[in-house]
Amino acid sequence: MNRRDLLKASAVAGAAGALPRFATAQPAQNRVLKMVPQANLTSLDPIWTTANITRNHGHMIFDSLYGLDANFVPQPQMAEGHVLDDGGKTVTITLRPGLKFHDGEPVRAQDAVPSIARWMKRNPFGQKLATVVESLEVVDDRRLRFKLKRPFPLLFKALGQVSNSPAFIMPQRLAETDAFQQVREAIGSGPFKFKADEFNSGSLVVYERFADYVPLSSGTPSLTAGPKIAHFDRVEWNIITDASTAAAALQTGEIDWYEQPPPEIQQLLRRNRGIAIEAIDPLPLTGILRFNHLHAPFNDKKMRQAILPAISQEDFMQAVVGTDASIYRTGVGLFTPGTPLANDAGLAPLMGPRSIDRAKALMREAGYTNQLMRLIGPTDILAPAAMTQVGADLVRRLGFNADIALSDWGTTVTRRASREPVERNGWSMLFTSFSSVDFVDPAAHFPMRANGANAWFGWPTVPRLEELRDAWFEAPDLATEQRLAREMQTVAMDDLPYVPIGSYMSMTAIRRNLTGRVPGLALFWNIRRT
Numbered sequence: 001m002n003r004r005d006l007l008k009a010s011a012v013a014g015a016a017g018a019l020p021r022f023a024t025a026q027p028a029q030n031r032v033l034k035m036v037p038q039a040n041l042t043s044l045d046p047i048w049t050t051a052n053i054t055r056n057h058g059h060m061i062f063d064s065l066y067g068l069d070a071n072f073v074p075q076p077q078m079a080e081g082h083v084l085d086d087g088g089k090t091v092t093i094t095l096r097p098g099l100k101f102h103d104g105e106p107v108r109a110q111d112a113v114p115s116i117a118r119w120m121k122r123n124p125f126g127q128k129l130a131t132v133v134e135s136l137e138v139v140d141d142r143r144l145r146f147k148l149k150r151p152f153p154l155l156f157k158a159l160g161q162v163s164n165s166p167a168f169i170m171p172q173r174l175a176e177t178d179a180f181q182q183v184r185e186a187i188g189s190g191p192f193k194f195k196a197d198e199f200n201s202g203s204l205v206v207y208e209r210f211a212d213y214v215p216l217s218s219g220t221p222s223l224t225a226g227p228k229i230a231h232f233d234r235v236e237w238n239i240i241t242d243a244s245t246a247a248a249a250l251q252t253g254e255i256d257w258y259e260q261p262p263p264e265i266q267q268l269l270r271r272n273r274g275i276a277i278e279a280i281d282p283l284p285l286t287g288i289l290r291f292n293h294l295h296a297p298f299n300d301k302k303m304r305q306a307i308l309p310a311i312s313q314e315d316f317m318q319a320v321v322g323t324d325a326s327i328y329r330t331g332v333g334l335f336t337p338g339t340p341l342a343n344d345a346g347l348a349p350l351m352g353p354r355s356i357d358r359a360k361a362l363m364r365e366a367g368y369t370n371q372l373m374r375l376i377g378p379t380d381i382l383a384p385a386a387m388t389q390v391g392a393d394l395v396r397r398l399g400f401n402a403d404i405a406l407s408d409w410g411t412t413v414t415r416r417a418s419r420e421p422v423e424r425n426g427w428s429m430l431f432t433s434f435s436s437v438d439f440v441d442p443a444a445h446f447p448m449r450a451n452g453a454n455a456w457f458g459w460p461t462v463p464r465l466e467e468l469r470d471a472w473f474e475a476p477d478l479a480t481e482q483r484l485a486r487e488m489q490t491v492a493m494d495d496l497p498y499v500p501i502g503s504y505m506s507m508t509a510i511r512r513n514l515t516g517r518v519p520g521l522a523l524f525w526n527i528r529r530t
Helices: 052-061 109-122 124-130 155-159 243-251 263-269 301-306 313-321 356-365 382-397 409-415 463-473 478-495
Strands: 032-036 066-068 074-076 079-085 090-095 133-140 143-148 192-194 204-209 234-238 275-279 285-291 372-378 401-407 429-434 498-504 507-511
Touching: 032 243, 052 192, 052 204, 066 155, 074 079, 074 155, 090 109, 109 124, 109 133, 109 143, 124 155, 243 263, 243 507, 263 275, 263 507, 285 313, 285 382, 301 356, 301 478, 313 382, 313 498, 372 382, 372 409, 382 401, 382 429, 401 409, 463 478
Parallel strands: 032 234, 372 401, 372 429
Antiparallel strands: 066 074, 079 090, 090 143, 133 143, 192 204, 204 234, 275 507, 285 429, 285 498
């Protein structure tokens, strides 16, 4: 399916002056940054959900003990430093002095300990760390101590994780919330604070510069490491789902940044010399087809395998970014292209000529007899929406008895947590994408986990994949990591916890008078207006 079949060309046919006008109040320009984010913010808890929009919200208001630089090397952030004793089995971390939460309370070890404990229950990297933690305790207000069963060299990388569900530090009263229940307040200690009194889901999210935030006094800003300096007094996320309206607002200067314009809109915006179109992340994001392993039809491995001959990574990626082959990748497996663990093991079923007829034959062999399946997906977020449209066309051509259940992204995120069968409003299949940092290695790779009820939505059970993942944490060198990565991908492409459907560069549109943007995510520290 070509992208032109998904979106109406009329969205970009008119000149900017003919597009709908987006009107907002205009505070002092140099103190306010206005942005159209990738999706609506429906959850305020970055531990409870893996939605990228909530992760971005988390980086606005929370901070972590360690940050990761662009080379994924951990650097102290809220931590002043650490001391290792007992051969690395005892790790004492000291907080920087003067840290405060947005409600004026000091940040203490008493806040950090339950925050980390809650994070370890949900995050794949944290879950692995929990298996080697004998105890995590408060020493005093500024010190916390890990006592480990054995040395864990990746501890600081885990605590500095950038990807979904980072180890953000929350006030104790929030951190003690059940990890499987949402925190309802958004009180952090980061460079910006959330304006709950102005929050209007579906319309506006507002952040203010936190005057008491103390950035690092030295270092170079790099991903989430280094000084985080807020140059704007106020940041507004304007939720505009109509691409033409968002484009018009960017061209007239009523907004400054459009996080994820669709390809047709990018073509329009490139004509404006005041706007830059650039990759938000120097590495590509990966799209996935996720199965629900709990219920028919995809609780049967043969049914999951049956559709592989019909999967065209090119079709899915062109739906997301258009036909420019320089900004998408095919032949993609479990790991982010261009990173050390990326490989081609087990990818043969996704290569070569594609065949709907072959897939139909395999479906018959697997015993498909017109059982109902439900594809859920959003309409209001670029990549998942585009991939869902291609997927909907695909399942219809394959002859599935398919219910295509489209909604807004917030509803999709809530609905995917249901473990009910299709007959009770459950789901069978969904499409989404993950940032480059999520798939760099197995540590924080949510969809690769195959530990049944504790896995990410879809809940696959593949013991061998879990064994190989555990072995990766013990790998003594890169060559061993790469060998294990090939084995993991071979197992995954046979059992199919998910199907990788290609990688793409996420392009963002930003006014050229903004400089200092930190690449990687939609990050708002260090950016300024010239």
